Amino acid sequence: MREKRPYRPPAIHVALLEDFIHAPLSQMHRWAWLRLPCGQIARTAWRESERPLEKLRIAHHVKVIIDEAVRFAEIQYFTQVAIPTNNVGEWRDANIAVISVFSAPDADLVQLSNKTVLLCKYLGDEGLCVVDVTSIKSVVAMIPHRPTLPSGIIKITFSFSSVLDLIFFTSVLNRIKKMKQTNGK
Numbered sequence: 459m460r461e462k463r464p465y466r467p468p469a470i471h472v473a474l475l476e477d478f479i480h481a482p483l484s485q486m487h488r489w490a491w492l493r494l495p496c497g498q499i500a501r502t503a504w505r506e507s508e509r510p511l512e513k514l515r516i517a518h519h520v521k522v523i524i525d526e527a528v529r530f531a532e533i534q535y536f537t538q539v540a541i542p543t544n545n546v547g548e549w550r551d552a553n554i555a556v557i558s559v560f561s562a563p564d565a566d567l568v569q570l571s572n573k574t575v576l577l578c579k580y581l582g583d584e585g586l587c588v589v590d591v592t593s594i595k596s597v598v599a600m601i602p603h604r605p606t607l608p609s610g611i612i613k614i615t616f617s618f619s620s621v622l623d624l625i626f627f628t629s630v631l632n633r634i635k636k637m638k639q640t641n642g643k
Contacts, residue, residue, distance in 0.1 A: 461488045465537075470583060471556055478554065478588040479541045489536035492555075498597045503558075504535045519600040522557065523593045530578055530598060531557040536591065552590060559585035560600065577603065 490505035560578035
C-alpha cells in the first residue's frame with residue numbers, strides 16, 4: 459500500500475536519504491509492505507504502529523545484508539528514489555528501505571550458547587541507515603527480553619528467532635499439550 463500524499467521525512471531521514479542518493483531529496487511516497495523473493499511479506503514500523511493491537515502483524519523486523527555482514531533491523535518504511543547514474547543527466551529508480559539496525563549479537567552469549575542465542579540491542583535513531591531492498595533476506599522475530607544482570611541492572615534486549623523457528627516451536631508446544639491431554643485422560 460502506497461501513501462496517497464507525498465511524504466516529507468524528518469531531518470535525520472532526509473540527511474540519510476540525500477547521502478544515499480548523492481543529490482537533494484525530491485518528493486517521495488512511502489510503501490507499507492514488500493514481498494520478498496522468499497515469499498514473505500515484510501511490513502513497516504510506520505504502518506504497523508497505526509494498527510489496533512488486535513490487528514497487529516509483527517513483520518517489520520528483518521535479516522539484512524549490510525557490508526557483507528548479516529544484521530537484524532526494523533524497517534521504518536519503503537520508498538523509491540531517483541539516483542544519478544555514471545552518465546551525466548541520467549537517473550535510475552532505486553527501491554530502498556529506511557531501517558534501524560540492531561546491535562551486533564552479544565559475542566559472549568553467542569559463544570556460550572553455541573551460536574543458538576543471538577541477543578541484540580535496539581539502537582533506534584542511532585542505527586538508522588538506508589539499504590537497497592534487495593539486501594533484505596527474510597522476515598525475523600525480534601523477541602523483547604529483559605534480563606536482570608548479576609549487578610541488578612535490567613537490560614532491554616531483543617532475542618532473534620526466524621519465523622520458521624517460531625512455527626516449529628509453536629508446533630512442538632502444541633504436540634506437548636496434546637500428549638499431556640492424551641496421557642492425562
